[in-house]
Amino acid sequence: MPSVKDVAKLANVSVGTVSKVLNNDPTVKQKNREKVLKTIKQLNYVPNIYAKSLSSRKTKMISIVSSTLGDEFHERLVSSIDQILSENGYDSIFFSLLSRERLKRFSNPSHFLYQTDGLIVSSLSLTKMFENKTLPTSKPYILVDTRDALNDCAFIDNYYGGKLVGQNIKLYENSKVYILGGYEPDEAFSSGVFSERIIGFIDELVNNRGFNRKNIVIMKVGLSLKESYEFGKKFTPNQRHKFSVFALSDIIAFGFIEGMKTLGIKPPDNYSIIGYDDLSYSENIELSTVRQPIEELGKVSAELLLKKINNKFEDKIHKSLIPEFIERNTN
Incomplete structure (x- = not known):
């Protein structure tokens, strides 16, 4: 299996240049970028995402925590969240908080869910779940489908x-x-x-x-x-x-x-x-x-979290979406 050093050697560039190309660094000269991309294709080189995560300190994973599973609302919500994450190169871990025992494990700062780049918490109130009313982590997170004065949140009014x-x-x-x-x-x-x-x-x-x-x-x-x-x-x-x-x-x-x-x-x-x-x-x-607007809620929530992860959003987030009345034949 070819390595980044093999790509650099065949393309006659430094390992650092190959790394910059892989990370879409705009400072790379176009000529070198083309040589590296051509060599990557020639060698059928696949980047080691685990090594990359260690160097960048990012896992490219997001934890999604929900109060339930299987109902249409949350299926549509999580699907729209996952679509935005996928488009931005992220995978997701889904965790359903169905019991007090799971809540106890989730309260542990060492829980695996806190090892990802960020968390999306759906349809849950941290003020009711945790004594200090926040998640026990320094990782970016956002609440979805919950209005919360203390935490970043996106919700429908x-x-x-x-x-x-x-x-x-x-x-x-x-x-x-x-x-x-x-x-x-x-x-x-x-x-x-x-x-x-x-x-x-x-x-x-x-x-x-x-x-x-x-x-x-x-x-x-x-x-x-x-x-x-x-x-x-x-x-x-x-x-x-x-x-x-x-x-x-x-x-x-x-x-x-x-x-x-x-x-x-x-x-x-x-x-x-x-x-x-x-x-x-x-x-x-x-x-x-x-x-x-379920799909819009999922899309907005994922985009806001990714901005927080990339340090592009420092202000407190309270994003409110507006529902609409649909008249049919039962009223």
């Missing part, structure tokens, strides 16, 4: 998203409004997005539309299609009037709608319902919802 639902949801005289969702099995792994949506929604209804706060009912339901389906099958509002529902996720909205259908109750004839996320199936079921 869920408070504004809640207000959008409050502005658009149909209200009925002498009727109640139900908020479905928000159940967190362990608050340590909660990002706070559901609370922000609820607060924005209630603020809009009460302060701008004059709706009675006593007629807003929060029903704690887990982020599960099965659980929301079972909830819908048993849901019997104590009224003859049409009612309104804000489901904190399209997953919950879909399950609830299907469960209610077993009772012969369907939107928009019997009630209005708005979801949140705009997932791949939301248009097919004609669900009115709030669209989150």
